[in-house]
Structures are given as structure tokens and as C-alpha cells.
Amino acid sequence: MSEKKEVLELPIGLFSEHRDIYEKTFQTKIDKHRNFLKFEFGSGKGIIYELNLSEGIDVVIYSFNKKEELPFKLNHGSTNDKVKFNVFLPKENNEGYFHHGIEFSSGISLWIGHNDFTSGIAPKGKSSWLTFFVSNTIMESYDFPLSLKKWINHNKKEEYLMLVESLPLEIELLTKKIQAQLQEDDKWLELEMKGLALQVLSLTIKSFYARIIKNSDVKYQLINTNDYKALLKAKQLIDQSENHFPLVYNLAKAVNLSLRKLQRQFKQVFGMTVTDYIQKKRMENAIEMLSNGKSSITDIAMKLGFASVGHFSSTFKKYFQLTPRAYQQKLRLDK
Numbered sequence: 001m002s003e004k005k006e007v008l009e010l011p012i013g014l015f016s017e018h019r020d021i022y023e024k025t026f027q028t029k030i031d032k033h034r035n036f037l038k039f040e041f042g043s044g045k046g047i048i049y050e051l052n053l054s055e056g057i058d059v060v061i062y063s064f065n066k067k068e069e070l071p072f073k074l075n076h077g078s079t080n081d082k083v084k085f086n087v088f089l090p091k092e093n094n095e096g097y098f099h100h101g102i103e104f105s106s107g108i109s110l111w112i113g114h115n116d117f118t119s120g121i122a123p124k125g126k127s128s129w130l131t132f133f134v135s136n137t138i139m140e141s142y143d144f145p146l147s148l149k150k151w152i153n154h155n156k157k158e159e160y161l162m163l164v165e166s167l168p169l170e171i172e173l174l175t176k177k178i179q180a181q182l183q184e185d186d187k188w189l190e191l192e193m194k195g196l197a198l199q200v201l202s203l204t205i206k207s208f209y210a211r212i213i214k215n216s217d218v219k220y221q222l223i224n225t226n227d228y229k230a231l232l233k234a235k236q237l238i239d240q241s242e243n244h245f246p247l248v249y250n251l252a253k254a255v256n257l258s259l260r261k262l263q264r265q266f267k268q269v270f271g272m273t274v275t276d277y278i279q280k281k282r283m284e285n286a287i288e289m290l291s292n293g294k295s296s297i298t299d300i301a302m303k304l305g306f307a308s309v310g311h312f313s314s315t316f317k318k319y320f321q322l323t324p325r326a327y328q329q330k331l332r333l334d335k
């Protein structure tokens with residue numbers, strides 16, 4: 001691959017179905033017996049490994065180590081007849097993944113449909129993730145709620161489904177084990193990797209199943225492309241707000257959605273209300289400020305918009321099971 005900063009353009013899907021594109025892009029041959037590709041290119045190196053887990057169920061394992069930012073474009077093409085699950089491990093440099101317009105440090109996602117493409121910039125450093133492709137036939141055999149089956153059976157061009165969850169520890173540990181075995185390049189580990197990957201998929205599906213059961217009061221609906229983009233913009237505005245978070249009403253106005261639609265669809269896609277997400281970001285900022293030790297608890301409470309130190313302390317304790325002062329003391333002991 002050329003040293004100049006060109007766009008890395010690849011199809012989303014089983015890379016065994018797109019051998020010519022991958023071999024041309026990375027200027028190396030795929031091991032056809034194992035569906036294994038190890039490559040180096042101008043801005044780094046990586047491994048892509050595809051495993052068939054069962055009829056209608058496959059996983060592609062990715063491990064990239066980039067020396068610099070890498071612009072990319074992923075074409076969705078022929079995967080609309082499958083349900084896709086992603087498992088993203090935390091990046092070593094703490095930078096976020098950009099997945100369909102959403103930036104997050106790690107997590108799991110479920111997505112269906114989309115005949116478009118995704119583009120963005122992959123940050124430098126090491127990043128690892130798994131993508132599972134599960135046929136609709138397999139998904140329909142699960143005992144899912146009717147509302148989710150409606151999603152799975154839906155495949156219209158302009159409609160797109162996505163759910164995002166934080167990364168459960170059990171899934172993270174299993175995925176790290178898969179990635180560690182991938183680096184060993186040992187063909188005899190394939191059976192163990194398949195077993196681990198099936199465990200990850202099972203736990204991932206259960207996570208979304210549990211969320212839908214837990215949120216049985218939410219009437220899940222399909223979200224058209226324009227509304228989905230508006231939700232991504234709303235989340236981005238919150239993420240970029242630092243300590244000056246928008247009012248929900250103003251946020252709805254900024255992304256051209258009704259207040260009711262923003263509240264309902266935001267919870268459907270991201271698993272929490274807009275208000276809860278803003279509160280979550282405030283608490284993340286609180287942890288960061290407490291950790292760097294540059295601000296007092298009183299200053300932090302004021303910066304985050306709390307009416308009093310007591311209100312801040314009680315909210316913090318609700319999230320982290322200890323007060324801000326106790327958290328500071330714990331930091332000192334851990335040093």
C-alpha cells in the first residue's frame with residue numbers, strides 16, 4: 001500500500017467473500033485454508049481472521065496497529081440479510097472507536113440493514129474487535145420478543161437498526177483471550193477460538209435480550225435514516241459539551257426532532273434516556289477531575305452544574321457506591 005494518506009476502502013462482510021479486494025488492498029495473499037490474512041501497510045500492520053462457527057453463523061476477528069490516523073470507508077453491500085454484532089475492546093491509547101457515527105471507548109452493538117457506507121478516521125494505535133454475522137434464519141429461531149423479531153425480519157433500503165451497550169466484563173475477558181490466541185498464529189487453537197467466540201456471541205445476544213425485557217415499557221420501532229442521523233448528532237452534542245450540557249428541549253430543537261421522539265428513540269438506540277446519558281457524562285467528567293487532583297470537590301460540583309456539594313456527593317455515591325471524598329482517599333491509597 002502506498003505511503004501517502006489514502007482512504008482504506010473495504011467491504012463489510014465475510015472477507016472470504018471478497019478475497020480479491022482484500023488481497024489487492026493489502027498486497028498479500030489470504031491463507032485460503034484458514035481464511036487468515038496477516039499484512040503490513042504504510043500506516044501499520046494487522047491481522048484479519050474469519051471463522052465459521054456454525055451454519056449461518058460466522059465471526060471475523062480484527063487486530064490493527066496503526067502508526068497514524070487512517071481514513072476509511074466501509075461499504076455495506078451484501079450483508080443486509082444478516083444481523084451483525086460487534087464487540088469492541090478498549091483501545092490502549094484510550095481513544096474512541098467510530099462505529100456508524102458513534103464514538104465510544106469500547107462496547108457491544110447490534111445492527112441490521114443499511115445499504116449505504118460508513119466513513120471516518122481510525123485513530124492511531126492498537127484496536128481490536130470482533131464482528132459476528134448471523135443469518136436472519138438463525139435469529140428467527142430464537143425466542144425473542146415480537147418487537148425484536150419485527151426488526152430482524154425488516155430489510156428495507158432506507159431503514160436501519162442499531163443498539164449499543166457498554167462492554168460487560170465477562171465478554172471483555174473472553175474477547176481478549178481470543179485476540180491473544182490470534183497473535184500466536186497457531187492453527188491448532190482454532191477449535192478453542194471457536195468455542196470462545198460462541199460464548200461471546202451467546203453473552204452478547206443475552207445482553208440485548210435482557211435489555212429489551214427490562215425495558216418492556218418501551219415500544220421498539222424502526223428508525224428511518226434521517227432520524228437515526230439526528231440521534232447520532234444529539235449524542236455527539238452531549239459528548240462535546242464538556243461541563244455545559246444542553247437542556248433536553250434545546251437538544252431536540254438542535255437536531256430537528258420533537259422532544260417526544262428524541263426521548264423515545266434515544267432510549268431505544270442507546271439504552272438510556274437523554275437525561276440519564278447526560279448524567280452519566282457528568283459523572284465521567286467528575287471522575288476525571290477528581291483523578292487529576294486539580295480541583296476541589298466544591299469546584300467540581302459547581303463546574304458540573306450541581307446546586308450544592310451535597311447534591312453532587314449523593315449523585316456520585318449513587319453511581320460509584322462511594323462519596324467523592326472517599327474516592328479521593330482511595331486514589332491516594334492506590335498510589
